[in-house]
């Protein structure tokens with residue numbers, strides 16, 4: 513198997529001083545890819561040179577991925593400290609005591625003594641069953657409540673104090689929410705995981721994170737081309753079909769997906785592309801070590817922005833909410 517040498521993969525220094533690779537691998541198989549296929553790909557990816565894996569309890573595969581981490585360490589392919597593993601507490605585990613329980617379960621499943629970066633997956637404690645239809649609403653769902661969020665964050669801070677996690681992060685938050693979190697957190701988020709791809713560049717939130725020493729991780733970096741039907745709307749755009757992306761890809765003789773990843777890394781976000789196809793995960797890692805986009809291509813990529821959010825989160829809406837836009841504080845204030 514081809515291997516990308518570690519010294520060719522740039523690292524980013526977090527506010528803690530610790531380093532994180534500039535690209536990782538997603539592990540959300542959704543309806544299309546089984547946990548077995550994902551864990552097999554994780555092993556293949558470790559062998560290729562990946563060190564950062566974006567995991568989550570709700571992905572339903574941490575127990576198999578953990579077996580792979582253990583195998584890779586036992587076989588001497590990798591040392592634990594070379595890996596950078598994330599996990600996330602799901603929406604139904606925000607309560608007092610539940611965060612510790614959730615973290616303990618992920619630690620056990622992932623077969624780790626500590627998690628490098630632990631997220632609150634969504635800023636709402638709004639549960640929906642995995643794979644449910646886009647129109648499903650839970651009558652118990654509520655809008656963002658900062659006091660409740662901070663109670664959950666305090667539990668996250670305790671995990672850092674106890675050495676169970678090294679960093680904590682936010683995911684799917686907005687600038688108004690982050691402002692309050694930064695005001696009230698004892699341990700500030702080291703990272704914010706957010707949807708980022710050429711048609712959805714989130715310029716303001718991205719810059720806000722950089723200005724506050726919060727490293728952005730970009731999910732769906734290729735525009736999640738194989739997401740399920742329930743996560744699609746007629747207005748959604750395909751990043752890999754955008755003329756500017758296609759033209760740059762042709763110039764470099766690469767797949768448009770790789771243009772999205774080069775752009776992401778050169779912009780300063782950490783993309784976490786998902787694939788279980790060996791050819792693709794190797795290409796995704798290798799592409800960030802060679803033949804970068806030129807400054808004028810990086811400039812041209814700015815024009816691909818279309819404010820096209822793909823993961824709208826509508827299943828987390830509460831009764832009385834107008835639309836999925838309510839989750840994203842689009843007028844600059846928190847929707848309550």
Ligand SMILES: NC(=O)c1ccc[n+]([C@@H]2O[C@H](COP(=O)([O-])OP(=O)(O)OC[C@H]3O[C@@H](n4cnc5c(N)ncnc54)[C@H](OP(=O)(O)O)[C@@H]3O)[C@@H](O)[C@H]2O)c1
Pocket residue numbers: 537538539540541566567633683684705706730731732733734735736737738739767769770784785786787788789791792793795796823
């Ligand atoms: N924090 C959150 O709330 C959140 C939300 C969504 C996602 N995430 C994370 O982000 C990760 C990635 O997001 P995503 O899966 O939605 O989207 P994505 O990475 O943008 O797209 C994944 C799709 O791209 C295709 N692909 C990958 N590499 C390719 C290549 N080199 N050439 C052509 N096609 C390629 C894959 O197809 P093949 O499998 O056929 O290669 C796969 O179906 C997830 O796995 C998860 O870890 C987090």
